[in-house]
Amino acid sequence: MSRTSRTIPAPRTIHAGPHPPRRVCALLVALALAVAWGLLAAVPARAAARTIxxxxxxTSTSGDAVHAHGGGVLEVGGYYYWFGENRDADNTFRYVDAYRSTDLxxxxxxxxxxTRSSAAELGTAYIERPKVMYNASTGKxxxxxxxxxxxxxxxxxxAVAVSxxxxGAYAYRGSFRPLGRYMSRDITTFVDTDGTGYMVSAARENYDLQIYRLTADYTGxxxxxADPWHGGHREAPALFERGGVYFMLTSAATGWSPNQQQYATATSPAGPWTAMANVGDSTAYGSQTAYVLPVQGTSGTSYLYMGDRWGDSFGGSVDDSRYVWLPLVFPTATTMSLSWSPEISVDTAAGTVGATSAVYETLTARHSGRCADVPDQSLWQGVALTQYACNGGANQKFWFKALGGGYYELMGRGSSLCLTENTAGVTQEDCSGATAQQWTVTSSGGYTLIGARTTGECLDVSGASTADSAPLITYTCNGGANQQWRRGT
Structure with missing residues (x-):
């Protein structure tokens, strides 16, 4: 994110002169107040904390999926503008889309x-990882x-485009290899506090990650x-600064599949940079770096990790991708940590990003000793749950999220989708707060009965089967062993 985009123009100086009559003064005061109120009204109000x-x-305010994959965010005039990829089913370029928000x-x-019509060479192209910078000198x-x-x-x-x-519509300026020679794939940008613009891209078949200083107008x-990790095979860079320390967060190069993220630090974009160190778990919680957004407010500045859970990694396309946003934590000035949270709380007015603490549990059927399971670790909506041999996988773990009134959502650790009662069985769907996703939890003799709010029926292994892949359904509560579940962490 460009720090310069936060710059507030200096107030104009009004030079003193002969004092006008009182009536004129009153009119001037009234006019000034009207103008002031107009200016205030033009500034969007900052919302209270939001849960994501x-x-x-x-989804956008129109109810459509937000396609801002591989994107970045720029703050302008009290709004956060999010730019990212919107692709065709074959992953070719369709649009770079722009969205805005005050609360994220x-x-x-x-x-x-x-768009494809912005330039002839975009008619059939891949356009990836768009990042937008504001140039305070040119106003572009x-x-x-x-x-x-x-x-x-x-x-x-x-490639470069300008608006x-x-x-607004960005005028495409063309594509090139940096300095006429270096390959350039995954890309990010950064504007330093002195206004210097930088671009980072993966070079030499992704084996190098190179840092370039841009021209004064940021278009070249x-x-x-710097080429500090020569041969490191890194991609998906995100560069940001915190307290005079520069952080570079990247992933390994494993195609669409998630992997171990790493980071390095320096006191200047030109380095020297430290060696890379691991952060987060071995798959970045099923995601890949897109951007790190500083969220600045009255309580300070927090740093939001923005990652993509690519649809291609689970049998879809880019436009099926999901988003993983997590707070970055800094134990020291030069170290960073990243932990999973099923939800985050963002308060853009305060500048805070918080995590939700969650305990994930397995559900083991008393009669079979098998666990409630999302088949094939699927991330898709509509997948019917079954029982399967317990294996500790994320597809067998659920968060009992209290909703109040004695009801709970059961959110899958692997998919972030919620158990939903349907006439044909129990499926995982986008968590919506619908009644069909609300369950009661009742202890009985060391086991738990899980009741559907809609019908009052109990979570049940169909036919009391002991076989792997037997479907989970809801059925009239009868106290049977196939309706009794042992919760475990």
Whole structure:
């Protein structure tokens, strides 16, 4: 995120002169107040803290899926503008979309800011990881992105587009290899406190991660300033600064599949940089870095990890991807940690990002000794739950989220979807708070009965089967062993 985008213009100086008559003064005061109120009204109000569910698709205010994959965020005029990829079913480029929000939860679609018709070479292309910077000197918004030919990844080029307004149509300036020679794939940008612009991209078949200083107008590459992890095979970079320390967060290069994220630090973008150190778990909680957003408010600045759970990693396409947003924590000035949370709380007015503590539990059927299971570790909605040999997988763990009134949601650890009562069985669906996703939990002789709010029936292994893959259903509560569940962590 560009720090310069937060700059508030200096107030104009009104030079003293002869004092006007009192009536004129009163009119001037009234006019000044009217103007002041008008200016205040133009500034969007900051909302209270919002809860964001992790590992899900987001929807816009119009109810459509938010397609801002591989994206970045820029704060302008009290709004957060989120830019990202909107692709065709074959993953070729359709649009770079722009959304805006004041609370980071409620996203309003603004524009297809770059389209296939923006330039001839975009008609059949891959456009990935768009990032937008504001140049305070030129007053222009500059978008950098990774461009390919739409067939393979042999071009490895950076591309640039420019706009006079943050969410207007961006004029495509073309694509190139930095300094005329270096491959350029996964990409990010950063504006330093002194206004210097930087671009980071994966080079040499992703084996190098290179840091470039941009030209004064941010539309070209001025110099290669660092190649600190030569041969490291890194991609998905995110560069940010905190307290005079620069952090580079990246993933390994494993295609669409998630992997271990790592980070390094320096006191200047040009380095020297430390060696990479692990952060988070071995799959970044099923995600890959897209961006790190500083959220600044009255209580300070928090740092939000924004990751993509790519649809291609679970049998879909880019537009099926989910979002994983987590608070970054800094034990020391130069160290960073990342932990899973099923939900986060974001207060943009205060500048705080908090995690929700959750305990995940298995549900073991008394009669069979098998666990409630999401088959094949599926992340798709509509998948019917079964029982299966207990194996400790994330697809066999559930968070009993208290809703009040004695009801709970049962959210899967692997999918972030909720157990839902249907006429044909029990499926996982997007958590919506619907009555069909609300359950009662009753202890009985060391076991638990789980009742559906809609019908009052109990979670049941169909036919009291002891076999793997027997379906879970709801059925009239009868106290049978196939309706008794042992909860375990």
């Amino acid at each position: 569910t992790n590992g899900t698709q987001f 939860k409620t996203w309003e679609f603004r524009n297809h800011v770059l 918004f500059v978008m950098w992105m990774h461009k390919e030919n739409g067939v393979d990844y042999s071009e490895a080029r950076a 006079d307004t943050v969410d 590459v001025a110099a290669l300033v």
